Amino acid sequence: MKNELIIRKCKKCGAMVKVLEDCNCDDCGIKCCGETMEVLKPNTEECAVEKHLPTYEKVEDEIFVKVNHVMEKEHYIEWISLVKENLEYTVKLYPEQNAEARFKYIPGSTIYAYCNKHGLWKTDVE
Numbered sequence: 001m002k003n004e005l006i007i008r009k010c011k012k013c014g015a016m017v018k019v020l021e022d023c024n025c026d027d028c029g030i031k032c033c034g035e036t037m038e039v040l041k042p043n044t045e046e047c048a049v050e051k052h053l054p055t056y057e058k059v060e061d062e063i064f065v066k067v068n069h070v071m072e073k074e075h076y077i078e079w080i081s082l083v084k085e086n087l088e089y090t091v092k093l094y095p096e097q098n099a100e101a102r103f104k105y106i107p108g109s110t111i112y113a114y115c116n117k118h119g120l121w122k123t124d125v126e
Helices: none
Strands: 006-009 015-018 053-061 062-066 078-084 087-092 099-105 110-117 117-123
Touching: 053 117, 062 078, 078 099
Parallel strands: none
Antiparallel strands: 006 015, 053 062, 062 099, 078 087, 078 110, 110 117
Protein backbone atom coordinates (compact mmCIF):
# COMPACT_ATOMS: atom_id res chain seq x y z
CA MET A 1 0.00 0.00 0.00
CA LYS A 2 1.07 3.54 -0.67
CA ASN A 3 2.53 5.32 2.40
CA GLU A 4 2.00 2.22 4.56
CA LEU A 5 4.26 1.78 7.55
CA ILE A 6 4.24 -1.82 8.79
CA ILE A 7 5.22 -2.15 12.45
CA ARG A 8 5.19 -5.46 14.34
CA LYS A 9 5.30 -5.62 18.14
CA CYS A 10 5.99 -8.47 20.56
CA LYS A 11 3.14 -8.96 23.05
CA LYS A 12 5.56 -10.24 25.70
CA CYS A 13 8.64 -8.01 25.71
CA GLY A 14 7.39 -4.98 23.71
CA ALA A 15 10.10 -5.17 21.02
CA MET A 16 9.11 -3.43 17.76
CA VAL A 17 10.34 -3.92 14.22
CA LYS A 18 9.67 -2.02 11.02
CA VAL A 19 8.83 -4.41 8.19
CA LEU A 20 9.92 -3.57 4.65
CA GLU A 21 7.86 -6.36 3.11
CA ASP A 22 5.58 -8.57 5.20
CA CYS A 23 4.83 -12.25 4.69
CA ASN A 24 1.27 -13.38 3.86
CA CYS A 25 1.82 -17.12 4.39
CA ASP A 26 -0.29 -19.05 6.91
CA ASP A 27 1.37 -19.58 10.31
CA CYS A 28 4.32 -17.44 9.28
CA GLY A 29 5.68 -14.12 10.30
CA ILE A 30 8.33 -12.51 12.42
CA LYS A 31 8.66 -14.15 15.82
CA CYS A 32 9.88 -12.83 19.16
CA CYS A 33 9.79 -14.56 22.54
CA GLY A 34 8.58 -17.66 20.68
CA GLU A 35 5.40 -16.00 19.35
CA THR A 36 4.43 -14.27 16.12
CA MET A 37 4.67 -10.50 16.50
CA GLU A 38 1.38 -8.62 16.03
CA VAL A 39 0.94 -6.04 13.27
CA LEU A 40 0.02 -2.63 14.69
CA LYS A 41 -2.99 -1.08 12.96
CA PRO A 42 -2.95 2.73 13.03
CA ASN A 43 -5.88 4.58 14.57
CA THR A 44 -7.23 7.59 12.70
CA GLU A 45 -9.89 8.95 15.10
CA GLU A 46 -9.55 10.23 18.65
CA CYS A 47 -11.57 8.30 21.20
CA ALA A 48 -9.80 9.06 24.46
CA VAL A 49 -9.15 12.03 26.70
CA GLU A 50 -5.49 11.94 25.68
CA LYS A 51 -4.74 13.27 22.22
CA HIS A 52 -2.82 11.01 19.88
CA LEU A 53 -3.47 12.10 16.30
CA PRO A 54 -0.52 13.97 14.88
CA THR A 55 -1.36 17.45 13.58
CA TYR A 56 0.76 19.57 11.29
CA GLU A 57 1.24 23.13 10.16
CA LYS A 58 2.87 23.98 6.83
CA VAL A 59 5.64 26.55 7.18
CA GLU A 60 7.23 27.38 3.80
CA ASP A 61 8.70 24.09 2.48
CA GLU A 62 8.40 22.20 5.80
CA ILE A 63 5.71 20.90 8.09
CA PHE A 64 5.81 21.28 11.84
CA VAL A 65 4.26 18.14 13.35
CA LYS A 66 2.87 18.10 16.87
CA VAL A 67 1.03 15.59 19.02
CA ASN A 68 -0.82 17.29 21.88
CA HIS A 69 0.03 14.52 24.35
CA VAL A 70 1.63 14.10 27.77
CA MET A 71 5.32 13.23 27.72
CA GLU A 72 5.80 11.49 31.07
CA LYS A 73 8.13 8.56 31.82
CA GLU A 74 5.23 6.10 31.96
CA HIS A 75 3.17 7.56 29.08
CA TYR A 76 4.58 9.34 26.04
CA ILE A 77 4.88 9.50 22.26
CA GLU A 78 7.92 7.35 21.39
CA TRP A 79 8.38 8.45 17.78
CA ILE A 80 6.91 10.36 14.86
CA SER A 81 7.44 9.31 11.23
CA LEU A 82 6.61 10.81 7.85
CA VAL A 83 6.11 8.25 5.06
CA LYS A 84 5.68 8.81 1.32
CA GLU A 85 5.95 5.74 -0.93
CA ASN A 86 9.70 4.95 -0.87
CA LEU A 87 10.67 7.69 1.64
CA GLU A 88 10.55 7.52 5.43
CA TYR A 89 11.77 9.98 8.05
CA THR A 90 11.56 9.20 11.77
CA VAL A 91 12.21 11.25 14.88
CA LYS A 92 12.64 9.32 18.14
CA LEU A 93 11.24 11.09 21.19
CA TYR A 94 11.85 10.81 24.93
CA PRO A 95 9.84 11.63 28.05
CA GLU A 96 9.81 15.27 29.16
CA GLN A 97 10.56 16.65 25.70
CA ASN A 98 7.85 17.97 23.39
CA ALA A 99 6.08 15.58 21.01
CA GLU A 100 7.14 17.58 17.94
CA ALA A 101 9.09 17.12 14.74
CA ARG A 102 9.90 18.98 11.52
CA PHE A 103 9.85 17.36 8.13
CA LYS A 104 10.06 18.48 4.53
CA TYR A 105 6.56 19.22 3.22
CA ILE A 106 5.58 16.32 0.96
CA PRO A 107 1.95 16.51 -0.20
CA GLY A 108 0.18 13.15 -0.08
CA SER A 109 2.47 11.75 2.61
CA THR A 110 1.32 10.18 5.88
CA ILE A 111 2.41 11.06 9.43
CA TYR A 112 2.55 8.29 12.04
CA ALA A 113 2.92 8.69 15.81
CA TYR A 114 3.40 5.89 18.33
CA CYS A 115 2.16 6.16 21.95
CA ASN A 116 3.73 3.66 24.33
CA LYS A 117 0.32 2.96 25.93
CA HIS A 118 -2.23 3.51 23.15
CA GLY A 119 -0.44 2.35 20.01
CA LEU A 120 -0.09 3.67 16.49
CA TRP A 121 -1.88 6.73 15.05
CA LYS A 122 -1.79 8.37 11.63
CA THR A 123 -2.78 11.51 9.76
CA ASP A 124 -2.56 12.18 6.00
CA VAL A 125 -0.79 15.31 4.73
CA GLU A 126 -2.72 17.35 2.17
